[in-house]
Amino acid sequence: MKTKTYIFLQVCLLPCLLFSQLSVINLEECQEKARENYPLIKQYDLISLAEDYTLDNLAKNYLPQISLGGQASYQTQITKIPIKIPGYNIPEMDKDQYKITLDVTQLLWDGGATRSQKKITQANSDFEKQKLEVNLYTVREKINQLYFGILTIDKQLNQLDVLTSDLQTNYNLVSAMLKNGVAMVSDLDLVKVELLNTDQKRIELTTLRMAYIKMLSLFIHEEISQGVELKLPDNSINFDQEISRPELRMYDKQNLVYEAKESTIKAKNMPKFSLFAQGGYGKPGLNMLNSDFKTYAIGGVRLSWNFGNLYTKKNEYRLLKNDRNSLQSQKETFLFNTHVQLTQIQNEINKYEQLMVKDDEIIRLRNSVKKAGESKYKNGIYNMNDLIGDINAENQARVTQSIHEMQYLQSIYNYKYTQGN
Structure with a gap:
C-alpha cells in the first residue's frame, strides 16, 4: 500500500517538478542583469574611490x-x-x-585654488562615470542580438514542427496508397528524404540555439536552461520621443569639466x-x-601674488573656448548621425509592416496550392516531386513570415536603443 501511494505521489508531482525547472525570462531582465554583471561595472567603485582620495588630499591643503x-x-x-x-x-x-x-x-x-581643484576632481569623476555608462550601454545591443536570435530560432523550430507534421501526414497517405497499389515506392522515399532533411535542419537550429543560450548565460551571469521560455517583447514605439542617449550626458559632463577648469584660471591670478x-x-x-x-x-x-600667470591668462581662456567649441561640434555630429540612423530604422520598421501584410496573403495562397496538389495526387494526376515542392513553398512562406515578425520587433528595439529610450 505504501509503495502504491509513493508511486501515485511521484506521478502527480512529476509535472510540477518539470515545470519548476523551466525558467521564463524577458528582454528587459536580461539587459539589466547583463549590465550588473558586466566586468566593466567594477570601474564605478574605482572611480569613486579615486575621487574620495583626491578630495581628501585637497582638504588637507588647509591643515x-x-x-x-x-x-x-x-x-x-x-x-x-x-x-x-x-x-x-x-x-x-x-x-x-x-x-x-x-x-x-x-x-x-589660496585664491580659490583648492576649491577649483575640488570642482575639477568631481567633474572629472562624473565625466568618467558617464563615459563608463556609454560603454555599458553597448551591452544592451549585444543582448538584443542574442535575445532576438533565440526568438527567431524558436520561430523556425515551430515551423519545422508544422512541416514535419505535414510531411508525416502525407507519408501516412502515401503508405496507405502504396498498400492499395495506387502509389510508387519512390514517392514514399521522396517523403522520407524530406523528413530527414527536416531533422537535419532541426539539429542545426537546436545546436545554434544552445550556443546562443550559453552566450546569454555568460552575459547575465546565470545558468539558463535549454527549455527556457523567452517572452515576446512589446512592440509599442513612440517615434516622437527625443534622443536620450548616454553620450549626450557625457558631453554635458565634459562641458562641466571645462567650466571647472575656468575657475582654476581665475584662482591662479588671485x-x-x-x-x-x-x-x-x-x-x-x-x-x-x-x-x-x-x-x-x-x-x-x-x-x-604671482603676476606671471597674467601673461598666459587670455590664451588659457581661448584654449578652453576652443575645447568647448570642439565638444559642441562633436555633440552636433553625434545628434546628426543618430537622426540619420533613426530615419533608416524607421523606414525598416515601415517596410516590415508592409511585408507582414503580404505574408498573410502569400501563406493563404500557398496553402491553397498545396491542398490542391494533395487532391490531385490522390487522384493520380500529380507527382510527388511537385507536391513536395508545394509543401516546401508553403513552409518557406511561413518561415519568411516568422523572420519578418522578428526583424520587425528587432527593428523596434534597435530604434529604441538608438534613441536611448
Whole structure:
C-alpha cells in the first residue's frame, strides 16, 4: 500500500517538478542583469574611490604645514660696523654659524585654488562615470542580438514542427496508397528524404540555439536552461520621443569639466594669504652680534601674488573656448548621425509592416496550392516531386513570415536603443 501511494505521489508531482525547472525570462531582465554583471561595472567603485582620495588630499591643503630645517655654514667675510668707539669693543659676528628651525604655515586663503581643484576632481569623476555608462550601454545591443536570435530560432523550430507534421501526414497517405497499389515506392522515399532533411535542419537550429543560450548565460551571469521560455517583447514605439542617449550626458559632463577648469584660471591670478611661525635655535640668534647659541621665534602674516600667470591668462581662456567649441561640434555630429540612423530604422520598421501584410496573403495562397496538389495526387494526376515542392513553398512562406515578425520587433528595439529610450 505504501509503495502504491509513493508511486501515485511521484506521478502527480512529476509535472510540477518539470515545470519548476523551466525558467521564463524577458528582454528587459536580461539587459539589466547583463549590465550588473558586466566586468566593466567594477570601474564605478574605482572611480569613486579615486575621487574620495583626491578630495581628501585637497582638504588637507588647509591643515598646518610643518617643516624642520637645519644649517651649518662658514663664511670668509662677515659684516662689520665701520665705527670705532674709544673704550668700547664692538662685538663682531663669528664666521661659523649654526641653526635649526621649525617652520609652521597655516593657509588662510589660496585664491580659490583648492576649491577649483575640488570642482575639477568631481567633474572629472562624473565625466568618467558617464563615459563608463556609454560603454555599458553597448551591452544592451549585444543582448538584443542574442535575445532576438533565440526568438527567431524558436520561430523556425515551430515551423519545422508544422512541416514535419505535414510531411508525416502525407507519408501516412502515401503508405496507405502504396498498400492499395495506387502509389510508387519512390514517392514514399521522396517523403522520407524530406523528413530527414527536416531533422537535419532541426539539429542545426537546436545546436545554434544552445550556443546562443550559453552566450546569454555568460552575459547575465546565470545558468539558463535549454527549455527556457523567452517572452515576446512589446512592440509599442513612440517615434516622437527625443534622443536620450548616454553620450549626450557625457558631453554635458565634459562641458562641466571645462567650466571647472575656468575657475582654476581665475584662482591662479588671485593673491594667497597665510600665517607663518618659525622657532629656532642657533648661533647667532636674532641678534647677529651675539655669538652665543640662542632660541628665537618669528611669526606673522604672509602675502604672495604671482603676476606671471597674467601673461598666459587670455590664451588659457581661448584654449578652453576652443575645447568647448570642439565638444559642441562633436555633440552636433553625434545628434546628426543618430537622426540619420533613426530615419533608416524607421523606414525598416515601415517596410516590415508592409511585408507582414503580404505574408498573410502569400501563406493563404500557398496553402491553397498545396491542398490542391494533395487532391490531385490522390487522384493520380500529380507527382510527388511537385507536391513536395508545394509543401516546401508553403513552409518557406511561413518561415519568411516568422523572420519578418522578428526583424520587425528587432527593428523596434534597435530604434529604441538608438534613441536611448
